[in-house]
Amino acid sequence: MSENTAAVVRPRRTRQTGLGLGLLAWLAGILFFLPIAWMALTSFHSEEDAATNPPSFGAALTLDGYREFFGTGGGASPWPSLVNSTVASLTSTLLVLLLALPAAYALSIRPVRKWTDVLFFFLSTKMLPVVAGLLPIYLFAKNTGLLDNIWLLVVLYTSMNLPIAVWMMHSFLSEVPVAIIEAAQIDGARLPTILTRVVAPIALPGIAATSLICFIFSWNELLFARVLTGVVAETAPVFLTGFITSQGLFLAKVCAASLVISLPVLTAGFAAQDKLVQGLSLGAVK
Amino acid sequence: MTATTTAAPTAAPTARAEKPPSDRLRAWATRAPLLPALIFMIAVTQLPFVATLVISFFDWNALYPDARRFTGLANYTEVLTDADLRHSVWTTILLTAAVVLASLVLGLGLALLLDRRFRGRGLVRTLLIAPFLVVPVAAALLWKHVLYNPEYGLLNGLLHYVGGPQPDWISNTPLLAVEAALVWQWTPFMMLILLAGLQSRDQQQIEAAKVDGANDWQIFRHLTLPHLRRYLELGALLGSIYIVQNFDAVFTITSGGLGTANLPYTVYQSFYQAHENGLASAAGVLVVIGSIVIATFALRVVSSLFREEASRS
Numbered sequence: 001m002s003e004n005t006a007a008v009v010r011p012r013r014t015r016q017t018g019l020g021l022g023l024l025a026w027l028a029g030i031l032f033f034l035p036i037a038w039m040a041l042t043s044f045h046s047e048e049d050a051a052t053n054p055p056s057f058g059a060a061l062t063l064d065g066y067r068e069f070f071g072t073g074g075g076a077s078p079w080p081s082l083v084n085s086t087v088a089s090l091t092s093t094l095l096v097l098l099l100a101l102p103a104a105y106a107l108s109i110r111p112v113r114k115w116t117d118v119l120f121f122f123l124s125t126k127m128l129p130v131v132a133g134l135l136p137i138y139l140f141a142k143n144t145g146l147l148d149n150i151w152l153l154v155v156l157y158t159s160m161n162l163p164i165a166v167w168m169m170h171s172f173l174s175e176v177p178v179a180i181i182e183a184a185q186i187d188g189a190r191l192p193t194i195l196t197r198v199v200a201p202i203a204l205p206g207i208a209a210t211s212l213i214c215f216i217f218s219w220n221e222l223l224f225a226r227v228l229t230g231v232v233a234e235t236a237p238v239f240l241t242g243f244i245t246s247q248g249l250f251l252a253k254v255c256a257a258s259l260v261i262s263l264p265v266l267t268a269g270f271a272a273q274d275k276l277v278q279g280l281s282l283g284a285v286k
Numbered sequence: 287m288t289a290t291t292t293a294a295p296t297a298a299p300t301a302r303a304e305k306p307p308s309d310r311l312r313a314w315a316t317r318a319p320l321l322p323a324l325i326f327m328i329a330v331t332q333l334p335f336v337a338t339l340v341i342s343f344f345d346w347n348a349l350y351p352d353a354r355r356f357t358g359l360a361n362y363t364e365v366l367t368d369a370d371l372r373h374s375v376w377t378t379i380l381l382t383a384a385v386v387l388a389s390l391v392l393g394l395g396l397a398l399l400l401d402r403r404f405r406g407r408g409l410v411r412t413l414l415i416a417p418f419l420v421v422p423v424a425a426a427l428l429w430k431h432v433l434y435n436p437e438y439g440l441l442n443g444l445l446h447y448v449g450g451p452q453p454d455w456i457s458n459t460p461l462l463a464v465e466a467a468l469v470w471q472w473t474p475f476m477m478l479i480l481l482a483g484l485q486s487r488d489q490q491q492i493e494a495a496k497v498d499g500a501n502d503w504q505i506f507r508h509l510t511l512p513h514l515r516r517y518l519e520l521g522a523l524l525g526s527i528y529i530v531q532n533f534d535a536v537f538t539i540t541s542g543g544l545g546t547a548n549l550p551y552t553v554y555q556s557f558y559q560a561h562e563n564g565l566a567s568a569a570g571v572l573v574v575i576g577s578i579v580i581a582t583f584a585l586r587v588v589s590s591l592f593r594e595e596a597s598r599s
Contacts, residue, residue: 022404028396029410035470036416038440039428055443099326102319112317116592118324120585125331127581129531131553132574133334135341135566138557140334159330162323220421223533223550227558237423237534244427244538251438254431258424269419270412277478281520285482285591 043255050251065252069260078257080232081239084150085261088235089218092157096165096214097207099158104169109176109199119170122163130160130223141228148230156224161214168213168279172206173199209275212268219265236261335574342567349561361568371552371569378530378548378576381461385468386525390518392469393476398506400477401484418474426538429467430456434539460544464535472529476521483517484510516591523584530577549573 041057042050043066049059071077107115137156138147146152176199184194225235240261243254269276277285345357365371400411417425433440436454445452456463487510495505533550540546542555549569557566 021399021402025399025410029413033413033416035428039432051438053438053443054446055440099323103323106320110316125327127527127577128331129573129577131550131570132338135557136334136337162327222423237421240423254427258427262421262424265421266419277482281479285479
């Protein structure tokens with residue numbers, strides 16, 4: 001807000017400040033992206049080149065970091081954890097859809113009485129912190145032999161994402177005009193036909209965005225996975241915690257690992273970019 | 287039943303009062319799709335919390351299960367009087383407030399920059415969102431090892447060029463180090479919410495103000511900011527709800543050491559490492575009380591936005 005004088009001599013000054021603000025936006029974008037760009041570059045450096053001061057920007061590129069990460073160097077293989085994360089994220093997302101779609105239908109297209117109260121009940125569970133139920137869940141898992149079991153995480157991730165999904169789906173299904181549904185009913189269409197032919201085409205992009213956001217949250221989750229899994233059901237973020245106290249030269253490997261494990265989230269996030277705010281604000285912002 | 291039908295003005299005005307039994311059946315048919323989700327949520331989120339509440343009134347160390355006994359509020363007094371635990375309450379407040387405020391201010395600046403038309407706006411938006419889409423543990427590792435490392439981290443590497451000092455970031459300013467990493471991740475979140483707010487402004491009103499000779503600052507101060515208030519509140523509250531629970535960054539960057547342990551980390555540590563079930567539960571209940579305070583405000587903001595949305599359509 002330094003250009004107070006800009007208002008006085010408008011025509012030329014505004015064009016200049018416009019250009020300046022555009023440049024500033026670019027600078028901010030590059031600055032925020034810099035750590036990620038540097039992480040990507042480092043992941044393709046050899047360990048020796050990765051750990052230099054001043055940094056070696058133009059060092060030779062190699063895939064050693066990735067080879068090291070995928071376990072060809074003799075370390076623990078990340079594949080089981082990647083498979084676990086994929087199973088937990090995909091299954092819980094599917095489960096969320098199965099539970100959230102009918103619920104959202106009963107809250108928007110054919111609403112139950114007091115549907116806003118129900119909607120806000122779902123929201124309130126999202127505000128209950130994870131630590132609130134962590135210990136009883138841990139004790140329950142320990143006593144029933146569910147510790148280190150990926151299906152326990154599937155159930156917990158489903159509960160974590162269900163409120164978000166119900167809210168998002170509600171806001172997407174509300175966009176389906178009631179008049180179209182009534183017209184279809186008058187034409188004699190039955191419920192399955194209405195759902196597949198009328199509701200689905202309009203709500204599908206929203207359903208896709210909801211799934212991507214649920215996938216991201218499940219993939220990222222650490223606290224439950226850290227406490228409730230061990231050797232067998234370890235997820236990708238838990239695998240990453242192995243790098244917290246690593247000694248010696250391992251920067252390229254850490255960067256490769258972080259990048260590979262973040263790749264599904266980056267892809268899903270960019271795919272859902274336009275609906276991301278709506279999901280994160282639980283449908284409050286469109 | 288007939289008295290309550292007036293409460294549902296949206297209901298189709300068909301001849302439904304004639305057959306009460308089928309009416310009730312239809313009401314259940316309407317409710318049925320909702321029940322699986324509702325029951326699932328109650329079972330998985332509400333029951334464990336009730337259990338936490340019960341355990342919090344017991345003196346219970348998992349290593350000595352036989353010595354378990356009811357102690358009333360003793361765990362709460364211990365949590366609130368123990369120096370370490372009280373410190374973690376303070377750390378939680380400090381961490382949450384600092385991260386939310388800083389990312390809100392930065393996010394507002396970025397949203398204002400992105401609200402203007404310029405070459406490559408879409409690409410800049412994508413670059414700015416990226417930090418939010420790095421797995422939290424990976425982001426924390428990136429800051430801890432790749433940026434903060436005193437010997438070969440990028441920050442000291444860049445300082446080297448200008449002949450600056452070579453500080454040990456995490457040891458010197460541990461809490462600030464955690465906060466900076468979180469601000470980097472959460473600024474894009476705030477930016478997205480505020481950008482949505484900016485783009486929902488009444489353009490005609492702004493044009494009218496311009497015609498009347500208002501300058502950019504006056505438009506921002508008297509039109510944009512009041513309109514953004516809701517979105518600022520929403521960003522602050524949602525951010526608080528997520529950051530008050532933060533575990534990943536504290537766990538990864540400092541492992542709760544150097545005075546950076548927040549309540550979620552303390553809860554994790556006191557039952558997972560110290561096996562103090564009763565104490566951990568009491569601390570957990572305190573986190574919930576804190577969240578409820580924030581959440582009450584959050585729910586109010588969300589419901590006001592929600593009503594606005596409903597009245598528009």
